[in-house]
Amino acid sequence: MNPEPFEPRLVGFLCNWCSYTGADLAGTARLAYAPNVRIIRVMCSGRVDPQFVLKAFKEGADGVLISGCHPGDCHYQEGNYKALRRHRLLLRVLEQFGIEKERFRLEWVSASEGPKFQQVCNDFTAQVRKLGPLNLDGNGGGRHA
Amino acid sequence: MANLTIDGRPIEIEDGATILQAARQAGLTIPTLCHHPVLEPYAACRVCMVEASFKGKNELVTACNTVAQSGMEILTSSERALKARRLNVEMLLARAPAAEPVRRLAEELGIDHPRFPVGDPEEKCILCGLCVRACEQIVGASAISFLDRGTERVVSTPFGEESEACIGCTACAYFCPTGAITVEDAHGRTVLHDEMVLGPATAIRVPSRQAVPMVPFIDKEACIHFKTGACQVCAKVCDRGAVDYAQEDKVREVEVGSIILATGFETFDPRRIPAYGYGRYPNILTAMEFERLVNASGPTGGKVLLADGGEPRAVGIIHCVGSRDENYHEYCSRVCCMYSLKFAHLLKEKTKAAIYDFYIDMRCFGKGYEEFYHRLLKEGTHFIRGRVSEITPLALTEKEEGKLIIRVEDTLLGAVRRIPVDMAILAVGLEPGLDHNRLAKTFNISCSQDTFFLERHPKLAPVASFSDGIFLAGTCQGPKDIPDTVAQAGAAAAEALALADLGHVELEPITAVIDDTLCSGCRICIGLCPFTAIALDKEKGISVVNDALCKGCGTCVAACPSGASYQKHFRDEQIFAEIEGLLQPET
Secondary structure, three states: OOOOOOOOOEEEEEEOOOHHHHHHHHHHOOOOOOOOEEEEEEOOHHHOOHHHHHHHHHOOOOEEEEEEOOOOOOOOOOHHHHHHHHHHHHHHHHHHOOOOHHHEEEEEOOOOOHHHHHHHHHHHHHHHHHHOOOOOOOOOOOOOO | OEEEEEOOEEEEEOOOOEHHHHHHHOOOOOOOOOOOOOOOOOOOOOOOEEEEEEOOEEEEEEOOOOEOOOOOEEEOOOHHHHHHHHHHHHHHHHHOOOOHHHHHHHHHOOOOOOOOOOOOOOOOOOOOOHHHHHHHHHHOOOOOEEEOOHHHOEEEOHHHOOOOOOOOOOHHHHHOOOOOOOOOOOOOOOOOHHHOOOOOOOOEEOOOOOOOOOOOEEOOOOOHHHHHOOOOHHHHHOOOOOOOOOOOOOOOOOOOOOEEEOOOEEEOOHHHOHHHOEOOEOOEEEHHHHHHHHOOOOOOOOOOOOOOOOOOOEEEEEEEEOOOOOOOOOOOOOOHHHHHHHHHHHHHHHOOOEEEEEEOOOOOOOOOHHHHHHHHHHHOOEEEEOOEEEEEOOOOOHHHOOOEEEEEEEOOOOEEEEEEEOEEEEEEOEEEOOOHHHHHHHHOOOEOOOOOEOOOEOOOEOOEOOOOOEEEOHHHOOOOOHHHHHHHHHHHHHHHHHHHHHOOOOOOOOOEEEOOOOOOOOOHHHHHOOOOOEEEEOOOOEEEEOOOOOOOOOHHHHHOOOOOEEEOOOOHHHHHHHHHHHOOOOO
């Protein structure tokens, strides 16, 4: 028996000004990257409510990516710093739920970093693939139970 | 006012003026050697002798330092005046037979040979003291003065030793009427390329011939007045009295509605590629230096000359210096191919040199550019396809002796070649200016991978930046030639005008709103807002968003503990729905 490789379902929250544009650049530059990351555009990484992350995991995501502007480059001056603080706190909460911290990632991707976005997506997908499906209720039905 | 006559002509002149000034005002010439309008008169040469009749007395006076007075009758060329002048010139000729202006005067006055013993036949100094006065009155350094007396008198530094007071301004040489003082390179070389600075080197100057506004400025670093407090010659000669030394740089704050960034580029510094030998070997020029050299107003008057003054017999032009190179800049600088072709054409026109053009790819993308390339092919420029690896003076054969050898792989021949040339021109690429990063931070502009400013969209918004109301034009956004720059600048100006014409600013409808029935007035959002768009309504005890200030980042929405704050078009429910949609099981 040769089971199909596990394809993780990942949600990416991308800020409009840097990371979303960077993802756009990766697209226009025809850079192929893992299709596992499903993108949700927000105006700023600071808009990412911790609820969004929890909701995504609840709905069956195997990993969540937040990507914003590099420190100091935020279009709204400091939204990415807020995202950074929330990411740190949320990691502790997720651990208590039994969600590995490798499943929740924060990255800085600027508008010109198409290749970096490609690498982040590939990297994160490989990382979560290694962890396997997220098993929230303990009986293997964590995905779309 | 003083009324006098000179050679019978009545002249009116302001009080305190000298006879020489009065004569010059009337258009009469009195010869002089030691007079200069910006220096105090000194009456050293005594060539300006005139006959003056005043209050019954008749005497010979020097015109340069005698004040003109009412009732004076002056004769500039009377027998008596000419006799005295002739004698004085004769003595000067005996002292300094090599001084050109003295010889000219002697000829005019009919003197063949001085009757006095001639000292050094090569002597040029006539001891007029112009240099000494210039050094004292204009430079304020007093580094030179007269030494000794009588026939032993010379101009020199104290004790004839190298002077610490000398600031090397060369004003003495400038004022010397006979060329007795010259400025020389310490090693006796002909200085040609070293002085190839862009623009004139005087301390007061117009920055460039196309400067706006077209007014001169004083370079405080170079100005003698700001070094020693003396000089002020420019103020003396300015009829309008426009020179003001007390002016300071002013920082002005101007409120504007939109900003166009057109901050331009710097050229690549070829010192970063040591193998090209720039700065170490003579006759290796950057494109800008060559441009200056062939310019009719340049240091050689537009002649293409080598550092030793000779004409080049072979010239190499090297493309892509700093561009299309993984070690420096990966991008193509776009303008170098065409200006290199222009150089090749100018060299063909001005010299008999063989021209070698080393290129990787010939990028003639614009209107008429390809045709120009074909013209050059016909003109006989040698085009060699391949990147130059090295420029070296190390000769392997006798033929290469004294030349610069350009080592290159000729990719069309499939061989490594050594091409000896007399002059190498480096077609340096374009890169962002020195304060590019600081500007990017100031205006909150992102930069693309090549570090130039990033436009909002490469196709749909090529002149807008990510910040509203800030537009980009020209090479700060990426290398481009003049037509492209002008086109982009026009577009940027039109975008700015469109904003101004509208009279109001359109905002994105994505602002945050606080539901006053849910807000508890905890004020967390107020502290988070980077734009101070949220304020507390003290009466109601709740937070209120100012729509005009809110930029719609949504940070306050994410933090609101009671869920009172929501962002239009990015409401929590909308994003939840997105998440649910994305993670629906595949069917």
